[in-house]
Amino acid sequence: MLTIDTFDQQLDTNTVQKGRRYFTRKAVLYLEQADDTRWNAEVEGSEVYTVEIQLQGRTLVDAFCDCPVEESFCKHTVSVLFALREKLNQPKPKTKRASKKLTLDDLLQQITVEELRRFVADYAATDKTFASKVQLYFADKDDRIDVGKQYTELVRKAIRAHSSRGFVEYRKTGKLTREIRTFLVTGHQFLAQKNYRDALTVSRVVIVELVNLLERCDDSAGYLSGTISDAIHLLTQLASSEETAQPLREQLFDFLSAELKKSNYFEYADFGARLLDTAFQVTLRMSEPDRFLALIDQLIPLHRDNYHDYTQHLLRTTQIRFLKAIGHTDEVRRLTQESLDIVEVRQEVVAEAVEAGQFEQARALVQEGIRLAEQKKHPGTIRRWQEQLLAIAYRENDIPTIRHWTKAFAFEPGQAVSLPYYRQWKQTFSAPKWADEYNALIRSITQTAAQHTSQRKAVWFYEPDTLFHQLAPLYVEEKQWAALLHLVQEQPGLERLQQAHPHLAARFPTEMLALYLPVLEKLGEKAADRSEYRRLAQLIAQLKSDIPESIPVMNALIKLLKDKNPRRLAFLEELNAVQ
Numbered sequence: 001m002l003t004i005d006t007f008d009q010q011l012d013t014n015t016v017q018k019g020r021r022y023f024t025r026k027a028v029l030y031l032e033q034a035d036d037t038r039w040n041a042e043v044e045g046s047e048v049y050t051v052e053i054q055l056q057g058r059t060l061v062d063a064f065c066d067c068p069v070e071e072s073f074c075k076h077t078v079s080v081l082f083a084l085r086e087k088l089n090q091p092k093p094k095t096k097r098a099s100k101k102l103t104l105d106d107l108l109q110q111i112t113v114e115e116l117r118r119f120v121a122d123y124a125a126t127d128k129t130f131a132s133k134v135q136l137y138f139a140d141k142d143d144r145i146d147v148g149k150q151y152t153e154l155v156r157k158a159i160r161a162h163s164s165r166g167f168v169e170y171r172k173t174g175k176l177t178r179e180i181r182t183f184l185v186t187g188h189q190f191l192a193q194k195n196y197r198d199a200l201t202v203s204r205v206v207i208v209e210l211v212n213l214l215e216r217c218d219d220s221a222g223y224l225s226g227t228i229s230d231a232i233h234l235l236t237q238l239a240s241s242e243e244t245a246q247p248l249r250e251q252l253f254d255f256l257s258a259e260l261k262k263s264n265y266f267e268y269a270d271f272g273a274r275l276l277d278t279a280f281q282v283t284l285r286m287s288e289p290d291r292f293l294a295l296i297d298q299l300i301p302l303h304r305d306n307y308h309d310y311t312q313h314l315l316r317t318t319q320i321r322f323l324k325a326i327g328h329t330d331e332v333r334r335l336t337q338e339s340l341d342i343v344e345v346r347q348e349v350v351a352e353a354v355e356a357g358q359f360e361q362a363r364a365l366v367q368e369g370i371r372l373a374e375q376k377k378h379p380g381t382i383r384r385w386q387e388q389l390l391a392i393a394y395r396e397n398d399i400p401t402i403r404h405w406t407k408a409f410a411f412e413p414g415q416a417v418s419l420p421y422y423r424q425w426k427q428t429f430s431a432p433k434w435a436d437e438y439n440a441l442i443r444s445i446t447q448t449a450a451q452h453t454s455q456r457k458a459v460w461f462y463e464p465d466t467l468f469h470q471l472a473p474l475y476v477e478e479k480q481w482a483a484l485l486h487l488v489q490e491q492p493g494l495e496r497l498q499q500a501h502p503h504l505a506a507r508f509p510t511e512m513l514a515l516y517l518p519v520l521e522k523l524g525e526k527a528a529d530r531s532e533y534r535r536l537a538q539l540i541a542q543l544k545s546d547i548p549e550s551i552p553v554m555n556a557l558i559k560l561l562k563d564k565n566p567r568r569l570a571f572l573e574e575l576n577a578v579q
Contacts, residue, residue, distance in 0.1 A: 002060040004085050011073050019078025028083040037061065039084060043076040050175065051080045058088070066171045147198050151205040155180060159213060168217035177223040180206060184227070187234050196244050199234060204255055206231040211259075214268050225269050232274050239282035249286050253279060257295050261302055266311045273314055280322055289326045293319070313342045320345065340365075341372060343381055350388060359396055363389065403428050417473045438478065445470050468496050481507050494519050494539075501546070509547040516543060517553065524561045530570045537574040544578070555579060 008016045022028070022043060030042040034052075041051040045067065054062040060081075063072045108116075162168055162176040187202030210228045219225055238244055239252060256279040259265060266272035283292035296319045303311040316339050323332045339345040346369050353362040366385050373381035386405060393401035406425035410418045429437055449467050468487055475484040485508050488500045492515040504512050516539075523536050540558065543550045558575050565571050 004055065004058045004060060004081065004088060007060060007073075007078070007081050011078065015073060015075055015078055018075035020082060022075055022079035023082035028079055031080065031083050031087060039080075041080040041083070043079055045076055049076050049171070051077055053077070053080060053084060055084075066174045068171055147201045148205060151183060151202055152209065155183065155205055155209045159209065163216075166216055168213065170218040170220050173217060173219055173221060173223040177227045180210070180227055181230070184230055184234065187231075191234065191237060194243065196238055196241070196248050200238055200248060200252060200255075203231045203234040203238070207235070208259070211264055211268070211271065214264070228271060229269070229274075232271065232278065236274070236278045236281065239278045239285070242285070244282075244285070246286065249282050252282050253286065253291065256282070260295070260299060263303065266303060272311065276314065276318055280318065280325075283322075284325060289322070292322055296322075313344070317342060317344055340368075343369065343373075343384070347388075354392060354395060359392055362392055366392070399428055411470075417470060419473060419477060422474070422477065438474075442471065442474070472496075472499060476503055485511060488515060492519065494523070501542075505543075505546045509549050513543070513547055513550045513553060516550075517557070520557060521560075524557070524564075527571065530574070533568075533571045533574040537578045540575075541578040 002010055008020070022045070027044045028041055029044055029048065030040075032040055034040050037054050037056060039053045039055065041053070043049050043051055043065075049065055049067045051066075052062075052064040053060070063077045063081075065072075065074050065076045067074055067076055069075075158176060158179045159168065162172040162179075164172075168176060183202055184206060187199050187206075190196070190199035190202065207228060210224050210231070214224060217224060235252070239249075244252075256275055260272065260275055260279065265275060279292060279295065283289060296315055300312065300315050303315065316335070320332055320335050320339065323335065336345055336349060340349065346365060350362050350365045350369075353359075353365065366388050370382055370385045373379075373385065387409075390402065390405040390409075392398075393405065403425060406421045406428070410421035410425055412418070426434055426438075446467065449470070468491065471487055472484060475481070475487065481503060484500055485504055488496050488504070489511070497512070497515055497519065501512070520536065520539060523532075523539070527533050527536055540554050544554050558579050562572055562575055
């Protein structure tokens with residue numbers, strides 16, 4: 001457990017030393033508590049980096065630094081931890097009630113309206129950004145204010161401030177989006193105040209400017225994408241509101257129509273799909289379905305190439321869904337038959353056939369779906385169709401087909417045994433017949449493994465290891481503990497011992513101890529750092545707890561390891577803790 005008191009003993013020594021030097025030369029420029037658990041800081045390195053620390057009491061829960069090092073505890077974070085420990089360890093001064101700091105609310109109660117007006121005017125004269133924000137906040141007071149233009153200028157100014165040669169680097173995206181999100185907060189305030197016009201403007205500006213920026217930034221952390229998603233969510237709330245006026249809905253639809261014709265919305269995340277759904281929602285409330293259908297007809301040829309199957313399928317399935325929503329049944333039926341190459345469309349047709357009891361038709365649709373997926377080399381889709389065949393077999397109580405697919409899914413080549421499918425397969429047999437089937441299965445797995453080994457079909461194949469991973473889950477499922485022990489005894493590595501430990505430690509303590517001892521001795525010989533020392537100590541403690549008979553043997557092992565490593569103080573500390 002990492003704490004504010006012991007982090008310098010637990011983290012990487014080199015990082016701790018660098019962080020201590022930063023702290024000593026007062027590189028921590030700023031440190032302030034944000035809430036009950038979170039602290040914010042700024043550290044001066046090659047540039048000023050933002051650090052966030054989350055504490056639960058004095059335990060470190062999380063840490064973040066926006067420097068290029070992709071680790072929670074970099075030298076900047078560690079320097080803040082030193083500063084934070086110093087701050088938390090300082091005795092809290094006893095403050096007198098009379099010296100209580102005047103809060104902003106108290107101050108606002110004491111100043112006059114005229115004084116506040118004078119301050120706003122003076123501050124706005126020296127800070128144009130502040131002036132713009134004041135104008136935008138009160139934009140509903142003056143129709144002459146071009147809200148869209150001003151928000152566009154503010155967003156672009158923020159982007160320029162965090163750009164280098166027109167590109168926003170990875171470590172800058174967090175700061176940029178924090179600034180942009182303040183505009184979205186205002187947008188949500190507009191929405192709450194039923195100022196739908198300006199709420200639309202804010203979301204529209206943020207979406208357009210940030211989507212255009214995606215090609216000129218490193219958004220590996222996903223900050224920009226997340227902010228765009230938030231802006232789309234605001235747009236969707238507007239589209240879904242029953243109170244949005246018809247002219248504003250038309251503005252919203254026109255905006256969506258223009259943006260959806262740009263390919264970049266379908267190249268990043270799910271922006272295109274979400275904007276298309278927003279257009280779907282607003283058109284229904286406009287009661288002008290032909291406008292949406294015309295938009296779909298325009299979008300389909302724009303996104304028709306070999307690299308946009310997903311977009312094509314999205315547009316066609318959305319078209320069918322919209323026609324269903326407005327009750328055009330005949331058109332839905334025609335387009336559905338023309339779109340059976342789309343998996344989602346075919347799945348709906350299959351589901352309808354199954355629900356109607358038309359199992360033969362459903363199977364034929366699925367088999368054709370498998371053929372199409374094989375042509376496109378989509379193994380995931382093939383598997384989904386095979387699972388559909390199993391579902392149909394259950395509806396028909398077709399035992400041979402159920403057995404075929406449940407066994408196939410339980411023992412897929414190269415995969416771990418799927419116990420849920422194994423149990424389904426087992427349930428199709430009576431107890432006597434299952435005993436014969438199970439024994440035949442074990443023989444088959446063992447013989448196949450031996451055959452592969454003798455024929456050297458794959459250089460990576462290692463019979464004992466493969467047998468363990470195939471047979472151990474079955475032995476546990478069938479509670480064949482003696483067989484599981486024999487399997488471990490054939491190749492007693494630590495991984496296999498640990499997997500079998502919960503099942504065998506109490507049932508075969510002597511045998512398991514005999515298997516563990518040489519493995520632990522070897523670990524003790526190879527251990528080279530504190531994490532490896534601690535891991536070995538934890539294993540010793542686990543054995544002493546789960547196998548009481550092992551206590552004297554483990555204590556003897558501890559003594560042996562301590563005698564061999566008298567100068568490894570960290571090793572001795574870990575061993576002493578479990579002696």
